[in-house]
Amino acid sequence: MYDVAIVGSGLAGLHCARLLAARGLRVALLDRKASLTDGIHTTGIFVRKTWEDFPLPDEQLGPAIRDVVLYSPARRALRLAAARGEFRIGRMAWLYLWLLEQCSRAGVEWMPSSNVVAVEPGRVIVERRGKRETIAARYIVGADGARSPVAGGLGLDRNTELLVGVEEVVAARGEAPALHCFFDPRLAPGYIAWVATDGQEAHVGVAGYRDRFEPTLALRAFRDSVAHLAGGRAVERRGGTIPVGGILRRIANRHGLLVGDAAGAVSPLTAGGLDPALRLSSFAADVVAAYLDSGDARVLGAYTGDRFRARFVARRWMRRVIRAASHPLVMELGCALLRTPPLRALAEHVFFSRGSFPDVAPWRTALGSQLSARSSQLSGPPAPESREPIADSRAAAQSTSRFAV
Numbered sequence: 001m002y003d004v005a006i007v008g009s010g011l012a013g014l015h016c017a018r019l020l021a022a023r024g025l026r027v028a029l030l031d032r033k034a035s036l037t038d039g040i041h042t043t044g045i046f047v048r049k050t051w052e053d054f055p056l057p058d059e060q061l062g063p064a065i066r067d068v069v070l071y072s073p074a075r076r077a078l079r080l081a082a083a084r085g086e087f088r089i090g091r092m093a094w095l096y097l098w099l100l101e102q103c104s105r106a107g108v109e110w111m112p113s114s115n116v117v118a119v120e121p122g123r124v125i126v127e128r129r130g131k132r133e134t135i136a137a138r139y140i141v142g143a144d145g146a147r148s149p150v151a152g153g154l155g156l157d158r159n160t161e162l163l164v165g166v167e168e169v170v171a172a173r174g175e176a177p178a179l180h181c182f183f184d185p186r187l188a189p190g191y192i193a194w195v196a197t198d199g200q201e202a203h204v205g206v207a208g209y210r211d212r213f214e215p216t217l218a219l220r221a222f223r224d225s226v227a228h229l230a231g232g233r234a235v236e237r238r239g240g241t242i243p244v245g246g247i248l249r250r251i252a253n254r255h256g257l258l259v260g261d262a263a264g265a266v267s268p269l270t271a272g273g274l275d276p277a278l279r280l281s282s283f284a285a286d287v288v289a290a291y292l293d294s295g296d297a298r299v300l301g302a303y304t305g306d307r308f309r310a311r312f313v314a315r316r317w318m319r320r321v322i323r324a325a326s327h328p329l330v331m332e333l334g335c336a337l338l339r340t341p342p343l344r345a346l347a348e349h350v351f352f353s354r355g356s357f358p359d360v361a362p363w364r365t366a367l368g369s370q371l372s373a374r375s376s377q378l379s380g381p382p383a384p385e386s387r388e389p390i391a392d393s394r395a396a397a398q399s400t401s402r403f404a405v
């Protein structure tokens with residue numbers, strides 16, 4: 001019997017698994033993928049506050065990006081420049097492997113090629129190597145993405161507002177580092193098309209509401225139109241679903257809880273989910289450890305989406321506006337308004353401010369002091385996360401020979 005079974009080994013599941021195992025809990029980490037480097041579905045743009053607050057390996061984050069260029073449907077450009085580098089593109093395959101190595105060192109049991117087909121209180125049923133197996137666990141964490149089967153199995157809330165995104169990765173050809181964001185409802189209805197380049201690699205993608213466009217065709221048309229920014233052969237294709245309805249309300253009960261995309265922890269406006277995945281997982285690890293230690297279900301009351309949703313009111317409204325701007329002329333007008341000082345300031349705030357996901361540090365501290373039994377572990381400085389010595393993440397990743405990654 002495991003203490004915790006974590007379904008899904010994206011950023012949220014890996015981070016949560018490591019923190020729980022570091023507390024001495026017996027943790028199983030499952031994923032249907034055979035390797036963490038298969039089917040990556042994120043561009044991997046990290047914001048400054050993430051790499052400042054969490055122990056990510058510096059050598060797996062690309063050069064810092066300061067410039068954001070916004071384009072109207074008629075391709076009129078508006079350049080925003082931050083005072084310093086605010087974004088870095090993660091080398092996601094290496095980052096995942098590095099995190100898995102951290103999990104291994106903490107004692108996490110990694111179970112790749114484990115497709116979870118059912119979840120019930122106290123057990124997870126998986127298909128592995130053509131057979132059905134039951135994995136018993138005192139508590140279950142759903143880190144299984146936007147369409148979370150765990151949420152359904154445990155009777156927790158599920159995401160309903162979803163975008164679909166697809167992108168290609170190409171080698172950059174010395175273009176200046178920048179995030180190029182294209183507002184065009186014909187190519188990306190309800191979101192943006194993008195070229196994100198840090199001078200070493202470039203990501204070219206589109207995302208939007210699934211019922212309003214055909215992602216592959218839109219990507220092809222978009223790539224043709226931005227060949228001057230990121231031409232060349234695709235070395236990798238990525239894609240996935242992005243929940244943009246805001247964090248869900250019911251994300252925990254006595255049997256399990258949700259983290260990352262499964263909990264809807266994504267900015268409804270920017271669709272950024274990497275920082276929220278780490279922040280919410282840190283808090284989740286505290287809550288799970290405290291609950292298993294004390295058996296007191298009141299601890300779980302701290303882990304509710306209502307606590308976070310208030311922070312997202314303005315962003316959810318802005319999402320409604322973007323969703324409604326389905327005609328290119330309306331979007332053109334909106335982009336023209338962005339040139340006025342107040343709206344330009346708002347755009348700079350959205351891209352460059354530190355405040356996308358609520359800071360969970362005060363709640364972590366409150367939880368720590370609430371539980372005297374574990375107070376020595378829980379009430380330490382909650383952020384930034386403790387930094388463990390990092391040698392070379394590539395070497396570390398390569399040393400994961402006992403993992404089928």
Ligand SMILES: Cc1cc2nc3c(=O)[nH]c(=O)nc-3n(C[C@H](O)[C@H](O)[C@H](O)COP(=O)(O)OP(=O)(O)OC[C@H]3O[C@@H](n4cnc5c(N)ncnc54)[C@H](O)[C@@H]3O)c2cc1C
Nearest residue numbers: 008010011012032042043044045116165240260261273274
């Ligand atoms: C195209 C695209 C680009 C994006 N770009 C950015 C960006 O640049 N910056 C940013 O901040 N955010 C970005 N996002 C959002 C961000 O990637 C996600 O919010 C974040 O990766 C979520 O991490 P996660 O661990 O919650 O979920 P995931 O990374 O989706 O991990 C879920 C895991 O669960 C596994 N799983 C699912 N079902 C099962 C099952 N039944 N059994 C076993 N395992 C299962 C999956 O295989 C997967 O490994 C992007 C999203 C997309 C789609």
